[in-house]
Amino acid sequence: MHLTITAASTALFSTWLFVENLGLLLDAGDGVSASLGQKGRKVRHVFVTHADRDHLCGLLQLNQLNAKDGSPSIYYPKDCGSFPALRDFVANFDPQSGPANWQGLTAGDTVDLNNGFFIEARDSAHVEAGGFTKALDFTLSSIRKSLKAEYRNLTGPQIANLREQVGEAGITESRTEKLLGYSGDAPALDPAHWEGVRILIHEATFLEPEIARNAHSNLPQVIQAASELPLEALILIHFSARYTTAEIVESIQKEAAKVAPNFPIFAVIPGQVATDILSSPPVWSPDMES
Numbered sequence: 001m002h003l004t005i006t007a008a009s010t011a012l013f014s015t016w017l018f019v020e021n022l023g024l025l026l027d028a029g030d031g032v033s034a035s036l037g038q039k040g041r042k043v044r045h046v047f048v049t050h051a052d053r054d055h056l057c058g059l060l061q062l063n064q065l066n067a068k069d070g071s072p073s074i075y076y077p078k079d080c081g082s083f084p085a086l087r088d089f090v091a092n093f094d095p096q097s098g099p100a101n102w103q104g105l106t107a108g109d110t111v112d113l114n115n116g117f118f119i120e121a122r123d124s125a126h127v128e129a130g131g132f133t134k135a136l137d138f139t140l141s142s143i144r145k146s147l148k149a150e151y152r153n154l155t156g157p158q159i160a161n162l163r164e165q166v167g168e169a170g171i172t173e174s175r176t177e178k179l180l181g182y183s184g185d186a187p188a189l190d191p192a193h194w195e196g197v198r199i200l201i202h203e204a205t206f207l208e209p210e211i212a213r214n215a216h217s218n219l220p221q222v223i224q225a226a227s228e229l230p231l232e233a234l235i236l237i238h239f240s241a242r243y244t245t246a247e248i249v250e251s252i253q254k255e256a257a258k259v260a261p262n263f264p265i266f267a268v269i270p271g272q273v274a275t276d277i278l279s280s281p282p283v284w285s286p287d288m289e290s
Contacts, residue, residue, distance in 0.1 A: 007201075009268045010271055014030040015054055028055065034061075046072050047121075049126070072100055076102070080134050116142050118142075119140055122137050139180065139182075139197060141176055144177065181199070181201065202217065205217055209221065220255050226261060227259040233263055252267060
């Protein structure tokens with residue numbers, strides 16, 4: 001399945017990512033409604049990683065435009081009191097809007113979307129909270145049913161006959177695929193944490209390898225660690241606004257050339273809205289090596 005991803009991300013200012021196929025918004029930074037326009041009406045599920053203002057300030061406008069009869073559903077770290085406070089403020093400030101569905105999540109919680117897709121919440125190392133859930137990251141997965149291997153050479157009539165004998169559950173098996181991983185703000189990339197993910201969206205705030213403060217990542221470490229994973233694509237976000245587009249592109253190409261990852265790398269440039277990212281030209285791809 002091709003995921004149509006639109007995103008904007010500038011460290012400190014605003015981060016949001018919209019998976020249009022699924023009506024899924026990951027974080028909700030300032031400007032998300034203005035950038036999406038009428039497409040914002042498609043947002044049905046909002047997953048916010050943590051309470052930094054650049055990841056949630058777009059919720060006020062999103063609620064005003066879209067909230068109706070418990071939709072969209074807004075999910076957040078359960079033990080972070082900023083979200084109930086914001087929910088109550090929105091209800092008082094904007095009483096003419098319909099109520100959204102606000103729900104706190106802890107690590108391991110899953111949320112069904114539709115058509116076999118679900119989100120799993122996991123602890124994020126961005127906020128050390130002593131056993132409390134203050135920050136999350138998310139994986140998007142799908143469950144697909146397929147014919148069991150031993151029956152794949154049967155004809156259509158044979159399969160139909162077998163289905164009558166043993167039922168659908170007897171001839172099919174379920175397979176879970178981790179389609180997408182989203183880090184939110186994060187320190188160094190841990191490959192084991194993202195094992196099995198096909199597309200990884202990870203922050204890379206700083207270009208210099210010696211900088212990784214305030215629990216944020218730097219580009220060389222992210223690319224080095226990601227190269228250990230069998231990804232289909234890496235999308236880099238949350239670059240500091242101190243860097244120009246040319247500096248970001250040059251740094252990605254330089255660091256990727258060192259480890260030659262077997263997947264394309266895309267970048268969301270500060271101050272820009274990237275549309276249908278996976279259909280756009282990557283900043284780096286394996287064929288550039290030659």
